[in-house]
Amino acid sequence: MKPSSTVAVNAKALELRRQGIDLVAMTAGEPDFDTPQHVKDAAWRAIQAGKTKYAPPAGIPELREAISQKFKRENGLDIPPDQTVVTVGGKQALFNLFQALLDPGDEVIVIGPYWVSYPEMARFAGGEAVEVRTGPEAGFIPDPAEVEKKVSPRTKAVVLNSPGNPTGAVYPQEVLTAIAEIARKHDFYVISDEIYEHLIYEGEHFSPARVAPERTITVNGAAKAYAMTGWRIGYAGGPKDVIKAVVDVNSQSTTSPDTIAQWAMVEALTNLEASQQFIAMAREAYRGRRNLIVEGLNRIGLPTPKVNGAFYVLSDVSKIDPDEVKAAERLLTEARVAVVPGTDFAAPQHVRFSYATSEDNIRKALHRIEELLARP
Structure with missing residues (x-):
């Protein structure tokens, strides 16, 4: 396995900041807002009530019930609590899902540009990632016909991430429906990573599990919607046998996520008024930053499509250097702007900017990049 390039670049940016270097870090996929107060208060109440013991490998029953209700309320999905599982972040939900589903030689279709961890998780489980390419001219939206061309007898799953990292693309309902129907036709799974579902600026979110519930595992978490990155709470829901297998992996690895954080997540999912106010505030801030x-x-001359979700953009930086790694190095060392090169995203000549930062920082970064481009 290769280490996560996004984590590595962000660590380098943080180290430069610790050294006192004035740096605009646009690397991490982490909201810059604090966790909402009502969620923090719930965690404190759980501590005071002594809810600090081990939790079941599938998660506390109260949270599994809240997740089931969330799926019904927000996604139109009928997923009972016993078909949900709580994990240490959305990343562990995906990792354990690959462990549960994949045998050596199995293939997983990924839509490029893709989140760097999908192929590595598949390889760790003995599988292989098969890429379907998309480009900025199509808004990074996949063509279902191209997805079907990649299907083979070894195909076990396709990973869909809408809104997406690193592109910010929001897949239309008809595209998601078509891919779900392809999965049903060829008898493989859809892994729908919906961690950015609340960060859509134009259009609406659609869960492919509405089309093929028997073939779809929906993955989500607390990190992006509720600014709970460090709390490490994710979850998944889907076919009972698949979820049971993920629970078994949980039981032999972490046992369960942090119990206090699970009670905080119950509050996030059930105190609808406070949570929706927070989400609406954050979404409007991200829209302006986008x-x-x-x-x-x-x-300033770096072609960048206007996409409709998440808090990332992919920008063509060949004007700085045709090699995206060298371009990112120049942005870091000469402009003091930290970005993630597109190499591990399968996005050559591009870098990813995260705009989960203030408008002042975005303006400062743009000014510094413009100065870099103006140099002979």
């Missing part, structure tokens, strides 16, 4: 960075990067 508009600012997309307009700014295009204005």
Whole structure:
């Protein structure tokens, strides 16, 4: 396995900051907002009530019930509590899902550009990632016909991530429906990573499990919607036999996520008024930042499509250097702007900017990049 390039680049940026270097870090996929107060208060209440013991490998029953209700309320999915599982972040839900599903030689279709961890998780489980390419000219939206071309007798799953990392693309309902129907036709699974579902600026979210519930595992978590990255709470819901297998992997690895964090997540999912106010505030802030960075990067000569979700943009930096790694190094060392090169995302000549930072930082970054481009 290769280490996560996004984690490595962010660690380098943080180290430079610790050294006192004035750096604009646009690397991490982490909200810059604090966890909502009502969620923190719930964690404190759990501590005071002594809810600090081991939890069941599938998660506390109260959280599994809240997840089931969330699926019904927000996604139109009928997933009972015993078909849900709580994990140490959405990343562990995906990792354990690959462990549960894949045998050596199995194939997983991934839509490129993709999150760096999907292929590595598949390889760790003995599988192989098969890429379907998309480009900025199509808004990074996959063609279902191209997905079907990649299907083989060894295909075990396709991973869909909408809104997506690193592209910010939101897949239309008809695209998700078509891919789900392909999975049903060829008898493989859809792994739907919906961690950014609440961060859509134009259009609406659609869960492919509405089309093929018997073939779809829906993965989500607390990190992006509720700014709970460090709490490490994720979850998944889907076919009973698949979820049972994921629970078995949990039981032999971490046993369960942090019990206190699980009670905090119950609050996030059940105190709807407070949580929706927080989500709406954050979404509007990200929308303004998205508009600012997309307009700014295009204005200074770095082609950047305006996509509709998450808090990332992929920008063509061949004007800085045709090699995206060298371009990212120049941005870091000369402009003091930290970004993630597109290499491990399967996005050559591009870098990923995260706009989960203030508008002042975005303006500062744009100014510094413009100065870099102006140099002979």
